[in-house]
Every structure is written in C-alpha cells, then in structure tokens.
Amino acid sequence: MNLLVLTVLQIIIAVMITEWSAALFDALEQHNMAGLQTQIRDLLLIFAASMLVTVLHLKIKRDLQISWRAWLTAHVIGRWMHKGHHYQIAQILTVGHDNPDGRIAEDIRVATDEAVNLSFTLFYCLLLLCSFTQILWTLSGSVILNLGYIQIPIYGHLVWLALLYAALASILGWWAGRPLTLTTNAMQTVEANFRFGLVKARENAKIISANKREAHEKKRFLGLFQDINGIYDLQTRAWEHIILFSSGYAVLSMALPILIAAPRYILGSITLGALMQSVQAFQQMAAALSWPVNNMPVIAQWHASVDRVLGLVDALHDLEQQSLVTDPASDAE
Template sequence: MLIKEGFFIQFIKLAGPFWNSENQVAIRLNTVFLIGLTVLQIVMAVVTTQWNADLFDAIEEHSMSGIVAQMGMLAVIFIGSITVTTTHLIVKRKLLIGWRVWLTDKVVSKWMYKGRYYQITFMSKDNHDNPDGRIAEDIRIATEDAIELGHSLFYSVLLLGSFTEILWTLSGTININLGLFPFTMAGYMVWIAIVYAVCASILGWWMGKPLTAATNARQSKEANYRSGLIKAQEHAQAIAIIHGENDEQKQFKYSFGDIINTYALQTAAWKQIVVFTSGYSVTSMGLPILVAAPRYIVGTITLGTLMQSVQAFQQMVAALSWPVNNLAGLASWRASVERVLSLVKALDDLENDISCRKPHQLCVVKGQKSVLKIENVSITGMEGQVLSANINEEIRAGEKVQIIGRISTAIKLFHAIADLWPWGTGRILVPEGEDMFFMPPKPYLPDGTLYDAICYPKKHEPFDRELIKQLLKLAKLEDLVHDLDRVDDWDQHLPLGHQQILGCIRVVLHKPKWLFIEEAFNALRADAELQILELLAKELPDTAIIGITRQATAEAFYQRKLKV
C-alpha cells in the first residue's frame, strides 16, 4: 500500500470528523464524561494503594481497630470502584457503537454511490479485495480498538504521573558508595522503573515487529477464504448440477492452505512476543520487592510502605510498558485500519478518475427531449484500448432497437448509458426525468418474501398484488401465486428461466420509459423469449426497448439494429 501521508494523519482525516458530525454535542459530552471517569479510575487506584499501605501497617502493628477501619474503607472503595467502572463501560460503549455506525455509513455511502461498488471491481484488487470484510469487520476493529487503545494510553499517562510522584516520595534518598565515587540518589526506585520499562519496551518492540505484517496477511487470506465459501453457497445449485464439489473442495483447500501459511508466520511472531511477555511478567512481579526489601530489613520503612512501594513500582512500570502490553492489539488495529484506508483510497481514486472529466472523456448528461442520443462515443477498456469507435445514434421513445456486434462491447455501451462505464470518449444524452430500467441476464432477487423480491426496488406506493398474480398466471407461473408471502432464498431455489420471467414482471410493475435488455431471457426457449418481448411491448406500449440477444427468432421483434 502506497501511503503519501502518515498513517495516523490518514486515519484522523478518515475517522476524526465523527466528533464534528450531526450529533457532535452528545458525542463530545460523552467523550468528556469518559475522560472524567478515567481520571476517577486513577483516583480509585491511588486510594487503593494507600488503603493497602494502611492495612499492612495495621497488620504489622497488630491493631485490630486499624483492620476494622480498613474493612470499612474497603467497602467504600468497593462501591466506588463498581460505580465508576460500570458507568465508564456504558459511556465507552456508546462511543464505540456510535463511531462504528458513523464510519460504516460513511464508507458504505462511498462504496454504494452511483455504482462505485460495481465499477471498483474492474480495478486492481491488491488493495481493496473483499470489501464486505473490510466494511463489516475491519471498521469494527478500527473504531472499537482505537477507543480501547486510546483509553488505555490515556489511563497509562495518568497512571504514570500519579504513581511516579508516589514512588518518588516513598523511595526517599539512598547513599551509594562506589569507592571513589560516593553519591546520593533521590527516588531511586523511579529511576530503576524507568530504565527497566524503557529497556523492556525497546526489546518488546523489536521482537514484535513481524506481527503487524503477519496479522495483515492473515486477515486478507481469511477474507479470501470466507469469500470463496460465500460464493459457493450463492452458486450451490449450479455446482451441484454439474457435480463440481471436488473442484470446489480443492479450491477451498488451496485457500485454506494460504491461511495455514500465514498462520505459521503469525505463530512465529507470536512466539517471540510470548517468550518476551512471560519473562517480563515474572521479572515485574519480583523486581520491586527485591529492590525495596533492603530498606524494610534495616528498619527504614514500615511493612505498609514496602507494599505501597511495590504497588507503586508495578503501576508505574505498567504505565511505561503500555507499548509492550499492546503490541498485538496495535498490530491488529493498524492492519484493519490500513485495510479500510485502502478501500477508501481505491474509491477516492475511482471517483477522481471519473469525476475529473478530461476534454474527450465519455460522459452522460441529461437532455430535455424524450430521446436517447449517442454522440461520437468510443468505448474503451480501462487501459485505453478502443473496443468500439464513433458510435452516433438517436433512439426515440417507444422504439425497439437491437444492439448487434460484439456482445461484450454492447454490454459496456449499456453500462455507459447507465453511467457505470466511464472509460471512453464522447457524450450520451439521456432524457431527464424518465425512468430507465436495465435487465441483466440474472435478475437480483433479494432475500425475503416473493412479493418483495418481485417488487424490488420498491417505490413509495406498494404494487397491486392482484396485478402480480395476473402477471404470474399470464407468464405461466401459476404455482408461484400462493408463494407471494413465503420467505425463501429465491435466487437459489428458482430455475434461472423462472427468475428471468420474474424480472419481466418486475419491469411491467415499474413501467419505465426506457428498457435495456441485456440477454435477460437467454435461459428461455427462443419462442418463449419472443413471447416475453411481445408481452412487454403490449403491457408497455410507450416504452423504448433496446436489447442484446443471441436468439435469431427474437430479432424479428426489433424495428431496427444498432451496430457497435
């Protein structure tokens, strides 16, 4: 991934405007509230440390009244800690879900804008493969982990400031005699904690470097594997009919093998971190006691001060060790953020490529007349290779025109008219305010009731059910009349021919002024395709029908031909 700006700057530009969004007042109040609750968490930690010192002093003094007093104090700490922690959780989760909803809406809006989700499939997929995983999973990690990591970092900074002062005071002053160089050191445990934590952080950072790359690679391979499984499920009928299970299993095995390879890389990176953190945790537990014990043994400090010094040392080291303790989380978070940024960058590049009209770039503009006008249009590939040159044509409302020539180029002309294929030159004028409807070879039937699938996309006013039943009977699909309210995966359970007829019924319901048929009845018999076209012409007499077909019998339906 090529990054011109710094990683954090890119992330802030993408996700930072959340705090200036529509609900900015509530968002900012929750943020301030969360900061205040974090400060209270530090207060509770300091109070707990002081309570621990007082308790051990009471034990050392064999003071029963002191222990009873500390039992009462413990109850106060217990209630305060639960209240602060629970409230902190609620406020934090409000921010988590709010930020995720906002960023998801922002990215999905970019992705779904004017067919960008379709157009982006023609670009190199190195940096934007599996957009479903990037939107559903990576945005979740990018936002949730950002707040989790940000909170823990802020908490660590406050922890460091609070317990450095405490440890400095408790450490007192010691005299060190190195022969010729005797000197006095104040706050010696603070210096030991800093040296220890810095050395550990540097070592931990070095040992954890391979984890970011390994995590990013694994997430990509996991997404590829999941995408393959989804694709097989979507085409289950086709695979089952031709007995393609063995080939699919081989592909699954190959994709899963990629996961295993990245898993091995990640395991090797994790092994280094586990070796380090295991040794680090053991040392952190014993080192403060060993460092502070001599002062207790000679009677300079009490048992309570010893235990408070140990806790203060551990809290300070924990704060200084934030980078070490969050290596894995930072690696996972950064990998997800980079995947989201890559998708957004690809969409922005596509938008820039399409929006920055060059002098002779193919463009679609609105016209005032009820005419589709194609002026000096040349269709090119994404790399600029000319597929069809100098198309000039005028199609009037109600005409029936067949597109002939290379099928793939004819389809791109349809996509250009739909403003989905900007690669080329010339100008296409489409009538303003007149509905255009494009019929692909396989109509999209969303999950839900059959009624909803037929009516997709819905208009404000519901379609007449009796009309739908009449059209089903007219199209000889009487067996589906009683299934209008049944929920099913219709694109999986209906034959393609039935789906294409449902697509025809959908067109009749929507009554467009312009209809573009892209081999939308190729699963039907030749005579059946002609009958469907005649039905469309009867039900929609004022609609212009422009079609692409391979059926010779269907050619008789069209009044004239346009060669591309």
C-alpha cells in the same frame, strides 16, 4: 468528556488503593485491631466506588464505539453503493481490494473499537505514570552510592530503576513482537480472501452446478485455506516469542520491586506499609510505561484493519474521481 472524567476517577481509585494498602500493612505490623477495622470499612467504600466507576466507564465507552462504527459504516456503504461502485470495485481493482464486504463488516469494527480502547488505555497509562511517579519518588527517599572516596546521593532511585526496567522491557518486547505485527496483517488478508471466495461461490452456485465445476471450486477453496494454514504456523511461532517474553516479564515484575525495596525495610528505614506501597507504585509505573509492549498485538490488528479500511476508501475515491472525469454533467446535476 464523561469518559475522560471517569478515567481520571479510575486513577484516583488506583491511588487510593495503594494508600489503603500502606495503611493496612502498617496496621498489621503494629498489631492494631482498630486500624484493621478502619481499613475494612475503607475497603468497602473503595470497592463500591470502583464498581460504579468501572461499569459507567464501560457503558459510555461502548456507546462511543458503536456510534463511531455506525457512522463510518453508513459513510462507506453510501459510497460503495453509489453509481455502481459495488460492481466496478470488483471488476477494476486489484486482488487486495476485492473483498469490501469483509472490510465493511469486520475491519471497520476493529478499526473503531480498538481505536477507542487504545486511546483511553493510553490516556489512563499517562495519568497513571504521572500519579505514581510522584508517589514512588516520595517513597524512594535517597540512597547513598558509595564509590570509595566519593559518596553520591541518589534521589528517587526506584523511579530511575522503573524507567530503566520499562525501557529494557519495551525494547525486548518490540523485538519479540515485531513478527506478530507482520503475521497479523498477513493473516487478516488471507482470512478475508478465503471468506470472499466462499461468498462468491455461493453467489455463483447455479453457474458452478451447471458447468460441473465443483471439483475446481473445491480445489480453489483448499488452496485459499492452505494460505491460512501457512500464515497460521508463522503466527504461532510469533506468539511463542511473545508468550516467552510476557511470562518472564510477569514474574520479574512481581518479584523485582520487592527485592529492590526490601533492604530499606530490613534496615528499618521504611515501614511494612511503605514497602508494600513502594512495590505497588513501582508496578503501576512499570505497567504504564509498558503500554506499547502490552498492546502490541492489539495495535498490530488495529493497524492492519485501518489499512484495509483506508484501502477501500481510497479505491472508492478513485472511482468517484473517474466518474467526475467521464461524466461531469451528472455530478453537476
């Protein structure tokens, strides 16, 4: 609950910043020194409030993340180290489940940490969208679409443009980022297999030395790393597509709202402060709508880790069911 309240406070501060920006640019346009001094004072208050809320939000969020991770880790370890499941899972299950140590140590961390991050950034963006849609609608006023014999008034045109812009960006971003989702999942698998191979070699070091199998193990390690190298190249190409899209999107997001709102300022329909507030509201609204695009790599990593944790949990569940079938009396005790 505290985290939700702090997230709402972050939205309030974001709205206050846009209002402060509008007042600042209006004071500059009017050459108003008293207004400028007032905005400097207000900025100090916003600055202090923003720092306090951000720090508290971070602390409470991290407490939630580590608490959830601790609970889930204890739960999975308890099932893994029960009735020989830690041994059976390596002997019975397929290669896809042969590294529970990596899933417990790394995938549970990613699954819990990123679940909290994604949930609250999504909540933040939804609040941001509601707040700045209303602001942008008010600032947009109405424009007349002249079709010759017919003149059509368009209300909230900046809102509709922001929706269209974000929708197109989301479609293009999904198309550009889909290969990254696939390669991220594959990369986590091959990395885990490589790490597990090294752990097994350490555990069997005496046997490897006695049988003089160092050359064989070296070849196996290099083969596992070659799998990483192949996926790494595919992931690099996927990242190139994301970077090309993101860099162009960032430049366009900065320039587009100014170019759209500037004619109304030049015609004298709005003040400089209203222009800058419109630009910021457009950017905030577009940023909120672009949550899926901006978080696509994180979602891909989180989804892959969740799948791996669920795979381990399902495998342990199967072992528990087998134990009930083979030894029902022990469970009854």
